[in-house]
Amino acid sequence: MLVGVDLGQPAGFDPTLEELALLAASAGDEVVGRVTARRRAPDAALFVGSGKADEIKALVLGTQASGVIFDQALSPAQQRNLERHLGVPVADRTSLILDIFGDRARSHEGKLQVELARLQYLATRLVRRWSHLERQRGGIGARGGPGEAQIELDRRMIGERIKSLSARLEKVKRQRNTQRKARERRGTFRVSLVGYTNAGKSTLFNALVKARAFAADQLFATLDTTTRQLWLGDDVGSVSLSDTVGFIRDLPHKLVEAFEATLQEAAEADLLLHVMDVASPHQIEQRDEVMRVLGEIGAGDIPQIWVCNKIDQLEDSQQPREAADWILADGGRRFRRVFVSARDGTGLDTLREAIADAARAHHALPDHPSSDGHLPDFLPSHHA
Template sequence: MTATHDLAPERARVVLVGVDFGRDPDFDDTLDELALLASTAGDDAVARVIARRKAPDAALFVGSGKAEEIKALVAGHGAEGVLFDQALSPVQQRNLEQVLGVSVADRTALILEIFAQRARSHEGKLQVELAQLQYLATRLVRRWSHLERQRGGIGARGGPGERQMELDRRMIDQRIKQLKLRLGKVERQRQTQRRARARGDSLRVSLVGYTNAGKSTLFNALTKAGAYAADQLFATLDTTTRSLYLGDGVPQVALSDTVGFIRDLPHKLVEAFKATLQEAADAQLLLHVIDATSPKLHEQWAEVERVLDEIGVAGTPQVVVFNKIDALPEGQQPRSRLDWVERPDGTRVARVFLSAHSGEGLADLRQLLVRASLDEPLIPDAAPASTAWPVPEPTL
């Protein structure tokens, strides 16, 4: 949605819209995450609208009255677009654009746009293009003016617009097939690399977590890899694997940094990034990194668990890493750096509190990795349970 000047990109002004249907306990009534997504994509949120309905309106999603309210906000703020926090159907998107007079995008399209901006590797670009085309294929319903059906004289059926739409759809289908073939080849290459690593003595460990939890910063702090890290959503999309030396007599660790998860991560995006996420699937240990400062800590923790279950790795051993403790106020500092906590399935996992930025607590995490490398239990029998965090206790 971002327009461009001759010299520098111009941030587009957008209105954010969220609809509460009363069924989603994780509904974000602040729209803060959508605003952060918009900012990451290069847009400025100038207004926010919360609508409450029992069910989506088939034509306009929010209903005609709320659509007129949004239209007035668009005009009043000089907005160039509207972003919805939920998925829109192609018909709803088209109708809203006609009523509002500006471009309309949903959460899925916004995440895809960010991924397209951030992909750096050949594989990452292929994965994002595949997801975008799969999303676009459902939108070829009189979506653009050059696709609109142009009726001719009496008896005419279709016209150049309809033929153009069929051509576009055929071209998209062909490109999707090509991308799937190329990604299949990349996945086979990755499998060969993973088998080679599996034959070695290295413990395979993957960093997973909600986007912007600090995975890449932790990866750099442990391995000195210099991977790109920034305080923004989806700072890195490409999996990076480095060896981690833990000391003489201790097997090395093959540590991988993976793409971050987010609420309502588009299924097609998860599917497209299957080869990348396979690093997590093949790991012997997951380091689940959580932003200890996030007001949505519980929801983000649960969402990552849901995605891990979706890709079939919910049963992989974990260490839960509460990151960014240097940013916590004095009254919220943990009493100790290491304890254990129960996951939703009842399994106990080690939990460590640290700051990847300052280095505080990294020694405790390294010690846990030493235990894992030597096949020792991560939770000693005498370890305290969930005592390191002050009230309220952050359990799922």
């Protein structure tokens, strides 16, 4: 059973709960019902209030649902109270995404990152999880029982594991920095694919470099960064192309922090290919969310090409008039748009040429001045 609560925020509420349903499907769950509610503020005890909680309980019983997933983050107390009230396990958006990431991580680094995020999430949810032991009090003068001792023991174990994982990830980060510096010494132009999850980044990556990165029509099909060389002709040579983890609305901050080493690949790129699903009715909201997260990780000012993917799914009347154009976005920043279908190969030659233009422009920047001393037309003026 899916539950979404509209708290009156300008953005961030999906009344259809379609994205939550896709997340649930990605985690292997089957959706049997959806419930939405509107509140000015979350109820401190049950998030939705007692009346709506009773309604959800009746639907759970009627559909024989085995669990409830909320589209918003729940506090530990709200989650515990809801589980008692509804009689089934309750998860929130954060824990659902963590479950998916846990299933999908393949590399050693990815597994470390997911485990760190899971433990940071779990550390906030130990409060009174051992209440069944609290009644077993000790001898004379004992103020606490085994329940409190177990909580402290778990908290200490989790804290030590978090420290250990953080140290190992710091080592991974240093190794990545060494690899990046080696690429910089070779003068390699670095390109990173970014975009909303399921926009088609891995399919595009495979089409451009003939790789075999896992690609599927599901959210978070790939988590681990893959880097390959992309040949762009004799005058440009090869550039480094990296596929990164997809972004999503309300991506848990702990995951953003845990995946810092992976996201750093995007933050230190020379060019971002911002892949968008133009067939999605939510493409503008998805684009804005990706731009927001890029700003959050320090990649907001890196030059971008907007790769408008999945044009094969558009009606004839919606097809672009040109293979590529320019668009003036909010803030007066210009972006080059290229319309492609990663699935059937439409527009890929135009995209390769756009990447080559960016590489040439990069080498004409102050470190590589152009003959007339002006900034290349490819880049927005504030990159001077």
